[in-house]
Amino acid sequence: MLIQLLLQLNEPEQDVVPQWIAPVMFGIVFICFLVFLIRVVEHWYAWRFDRPLIRNLFVYKRLSPQQELIIDENFPFYKHWKSRKKKILQHRIVSFIESTDFEGRGISISDEMKIIISTYACLLTFGRKYFKYILIDKIIIYPEAFYNGYKNSYHVGEFSPSKRTLALSWADVLTIDPKGKRNLLIHEFMHALQWEAKVTDSFDSDRFRKYYQKMLRLLLKDSVRKNVKKANLRAYAFTNEYEFMSELAEYFYQHPLEFSLKLPEIYHLMRKILNLDFKKLTYTEIQKDMLALPSLSDY
Numbered sequence: 001m002l003i004q005l006l007l008q009l010n011e012p013e014q015d016v017v018p019q020w021i022a023p024v025m026f027g028i029v030f031i032c033f034l035v036f037l038i039r040v041v042e043h044w045y046a047w048r049f050d051r052p053l054i055r056n057l058f059v060y061k062r063l064s065p066q067q068e069l070i071i072d073e074n075f076p077f078y079k080h081w082k083s084r085k086k087k088i089l090q091h092r093i094v095s096f097i098e099s100t101d102f103e104g105r106g107i108s109i110s111d112e113m114k115i116i117i118s119t120y121a122c123l124l125t126f127g128r129k130y131f132k133y134i135l136i137d138k139i140i141i142y143p144e145a146f147y148n149g150y151k152n153s154y155h156v157g158e159f160s161p162s163k164r165t166l167a168l169s170w171a172d173v174l175t176i177d178p179k180g181k182r183n184l185l186i187h188e189f190m191h192a193l194q195w196e197a198k199v200t201d202s203f204d205s206d207r208f209r210k211y212y213q214k215m216l217r218l219l220l221k222d223s224v225r226k227n228v229k230k231a232n233l234r235a236y237a238f239t240n241e242y243e244f245m246s247e248l249a250e251y252f253y254q255h256p257l258e259f260s261l262k263l264p265e266i267y268h269l270m271r272k273i274l275n276l277d278f279k280k281l282t283y284t285e286i287q288k289d290m291l292a293l294p295s296l297s298d299y
């Protein structure tokens with residue numbers, strides 16, 4: 001009797017495993033493998049062709065009609081865009097606004113401010129997969145030029161990578177002259193992208209670094225340097241590498257056609273860095289017809 005009881009105690013217990021466990025585990029492993037495979041293919045494609053394979057997998061966020069009207073009024077080329085392109089920009093603008101903290105100092109934040117600032121941010125990153133600026137968590141808006149105690153001077157724009165903050169003078173954002181050289185927002189957002197390329201290793205950052213290095217090598221040529229100095233850039237461009245790239249970005253956005261004709265090699269490298277062509281993106285159909293330049297048909 002006692003032996004029988006001991007034998008029963010030593011019998012291993014039958015584990016009861018629910019039948020659904022195996023297919024669920026298999027499903028999870030399969031999805032993880034699929035995501036891994038897509039990432040591998042995506043990286044290979046970006047390395048091979050210097051552009052993202054997938055820029056927008058899901059596009060579902062929409063601006064309100066009033067918000068879209070702000071874009072219509074401030075960006076004349078927008079109404080000439082095809083519906084798909086508009087949807088992508090809108091999705092990105094809404095995502096940018098959701099992930100950014102806007103703070104007014106001496107000024108209250110309006111929808112117009114958020115939309116104009118975010119549209120410029122998303123135009124500059126329109127060719128990238130990673131369109132959100134990982135070094136910008138907060139945008140501080142002042143009514144006009146603000147004082148920087150550390151530098152003992154007044155500034156109209158200031159990007160701080162360590163604080164992940166961009167500070168702007170709204171008066172100077174509004175003085176964007178479509179025919180002028182100045183575009184404060186493009187300038188400041190380019191600073192953020194250049195810093196991002198230094199501290200992250202996404203394929204968008206890799207491409208930025210690769211073509212920036214090519215640009216530096218190109219600038220070693222006397223003939224190229226001479227043409228750059230003759231181009232429509234402000235003297236401020238030659239302050240340091242960051243100001244140079246930001247001024248080039250302003251030129252790229254404000255005068256893409258002139259830039260492409262005066263500095264074709266540099267223009268090509270800017271196109272590669274950002275994976276976009278502002279000539280194609282921001283010229284209205286009317287302007288293209290009026291200009292009717294052969295170089296426009298290249299794209």
Ligand SMILES: [Zn+2]
Nearest residue numbers: 187191243246
């Ligand atoms: Zn600057």
